[in-house]
Amino acid sequence: MAGGHIPHDLDGFPPSLRGKRILLCTESLGPVNGVSRTTKMLVDQLRSHGALVSVVAPYNHTKVNTFNPIRPSSDVDRLYHEEVRLKGYPLPFNPELSVAYPVRVSEIYRRTFGRPPDVIYLASPASLGFQVMLQVRQHTDELRVPLICNFQTDLAGYCTVLFPWPLGKIANRIFGFVQGNLFRDNSVKTIFYPSTFVRTYLNKVANVPTDKLEVLTRGVDTEDFNPTKKSLALRNEWAPNGELILFTCSRIAGEKGFGFLAKAATELDKKGLNFKLVIVGGNRNPVVFQEVKNMFQPLLEKDKVIFLGFKVGEDLMTHFASADIFLHCSITETFGLVVLEAMASGVPVIARDEGGPSDIIEHGKTGFLTAPDDLNGFVSKVLLLAREPTLREQFSLEARTFACDATWEQISNKVAWQMSDAIEQFGRNKELGVLMAQRPIFGRLHLNTSVRRGFLSTITRLKIAFTLFIITGLWAVVGGYLIFAKIGHLVKTYAPRISTLRKIIGRS
16 A cells, blocks of 8 residues: 555445545546546545535536535534636637646635645646645645645646647656656655556656555446447437447547547448447537548548537447447547446447556457557457457456446545545644644745744755746746647638638629
């Protein structure tokens, strides 16, 4: 166990966590992506056992609270707010997500509990999580609120894919440096990771100590995602001539591997496979959505590909269960929740062997893994399953069995026990009646404080100042690129309309 904790019974929830104040900071909130769905399951589990969880996140398109509300009954907790939204800049290529503007931790404390929490949980820390980690480390060792991180998003990998060379490569290295510097601080007690791929990154690139790392996979609701939800009517709508139904579900964006999927589908068509490729997912940015859709244009003209947009709830579960084969082409996933959801739905998966899916799929038993750049190998595995319905059925049963062993309750309880242990240790380190001491931080991140004792050593302060300088510089570079990307998207959106309008005016 991370930090030397003794193992706990994960079938039970720690009773000591009841009534504790948990500040949960996340970069995405609502029905946005796999990270937000995972966060929802954790929050609901914590609240159902009486923990006071306040969720803080930047605004996004949905602006809805999808968590189960549990209001405190005591007047002592009248300052408690279940959800706090922060201002931020929406990402041009994915407006569902925002880069949080600079914010003081003291302000977050005020808006959530009116005081410091007992523990802070950072779900996939980025723009918001980095700020929290940097500010919390300013407190004296015995008074720091313990931090628990869940590394769920490969930001460095995304930078390489999204940003043009050499900006992507530079951002990749900077993220590795910043993450490592923040994660190594003793204010961070545990870092959960979802797969071997992520552990390797944290060890070798970010240089995070092994004793802080704790594996945390994801679960799936096997009653919701279930083979019994297969719809013959839906299958007939998609494939009226009995075509094989290939399926994928993802946010529609280039970094999700759609270029590879388009090439694979084209090859399958050339080889004469009678199929329909059903794609569920969307993007609030119409330019990005259209760019991905254009990759499939020849197949769209042949009526071989169907884009269905966003699906949620029962509708989404029915779509999963009604497919024949799930194709996963992204190589930037730290886990790949959709893979587990497909397996729970009794659908065999073919995925590229990189990232989280490598730990989920048992090659040759629950699905197939192919080398990341092996297009021919990927296509051949699709053809094999397409021509062997008995093998498909065997994979389907094995995949379902595997998924049924991955329960959200045990996964959430594991996080809860880590929180309980961190709070207990924190309690031993602070003196009775001592209020949280906060130190001044630099620039806009300055924290108001009445306690100025115990200054950090000169070397430590210089290291923190340097880290803040790197983060500020990174924010400036990313911000400049986002503005540039936004202008580019606006030009792509309105230039054709202006051209058409000019032609109309010219004719008149």
